[in-house]
Amino acid sequence: MKKIIITGHTGFIGQNLINGLDKKKFNITGISRTYVDDINVNQIKRDIQDIKNSDIEKKSTIIHLAGMTNVLDCEKNPTECFRINVGCTQKILQIAKEKKCKIIFPSTSHVYGCPKKIPIDENQIVNATSIYSASKIAGEILCQGYSNEYKMDIGVFRLFSAYGPKNSEYKVESRIISQLLTKKKIKLGNLSPKRDFIYISDVVNAIKTIMDNLKKFEIYNIGTGKSNSIKELSSTLKKISGKNIPIETVKNYSRKTDIPNVICDNKKIRKLGWKPKISFLRGLEMTYDSYKIK
Secondary structure, eight states: OEEEEEETTTSHHHHHHHHHSOTTTEEEEEEESSOOTTOOSEEEEOOGGGOOGGGSOTTOEEEEOOSOOOHHHHHHOHHHHHIIIIIHHHHHHHHHHHHTOEEEEEEEGGGGOSOSSSSBOTTSOOOOOSHHHHHHHHHHHHHHHHHHHHTOOEEEEEEOEEEOTTOOTTSHHHHHHHHHHHOSSEEESOSOOEEOEEEHHHHHHHHHHHHHTOOSEEEEEESOSOOEEHHHHHHHHHHHHTOOOOEEEOGGGSOTTOOSBOOBOOHHHHTTTOOOOSOHHHHHHHHHHHHHHO
16 A cells, blocks of 8 residues: 655645545555544644654655745744745655655745746746745755755645635635625735636645656646636625625735736646646635535
């Protein structure tokens, strides 16, 4: 039975990934600071900064999801961001080298900064426009270095705007849904930026595809190849909810570096047989329904 270690398994991607993996085919161990109820996998309660060699079984595939992902938190705490996103990644890589493990490392479309051309393929030059994106670029470089030096199989995925049930409350669709359910108006920042929104089940299937094709060092974009504006996102969610409440734009809600348009070129991972299946509308319907059930 194939052994899989998922760090940060209690997070948005981690929980959905566990739900999407066949427990009859994989022996799964999750490592996080907390436990999750009602998931049928081994769990180790451990801060990623304190991970031990004994936590990782030999010849496992490590999906290293633990890290700081909130852009504003990274901006406020750059030392902690680099300690976790870079230092802990190096620690995982070193253990993986010693235990002869394969690794999947999550990166982000933020590494491209303001893209020179649309859609964005994996060959575009990276450009750190934030502490968060700088930490992910550094993590990618570490992965490439370990792969080249020690002949390790490592796959990096650059994730575009993932959404779905159990996503972080600071994400834009989560904030819109929360306000639709509890407020009389929706407060947002800039409504014009366009993002490549991809539903979490498509992300899970992409990770599984990368896992099945881990060889040497490769980077893959994960996105739909289409973009929608924040205005379209909020309007669609309003229609789904049936609530016609006003949207108020608040200037200080906007990011300092709001990129006008982001579209993923996903041709590389499509060549492995993956493609997105969930439409923007259907994904938002399922996401909204999950909040109503809470």
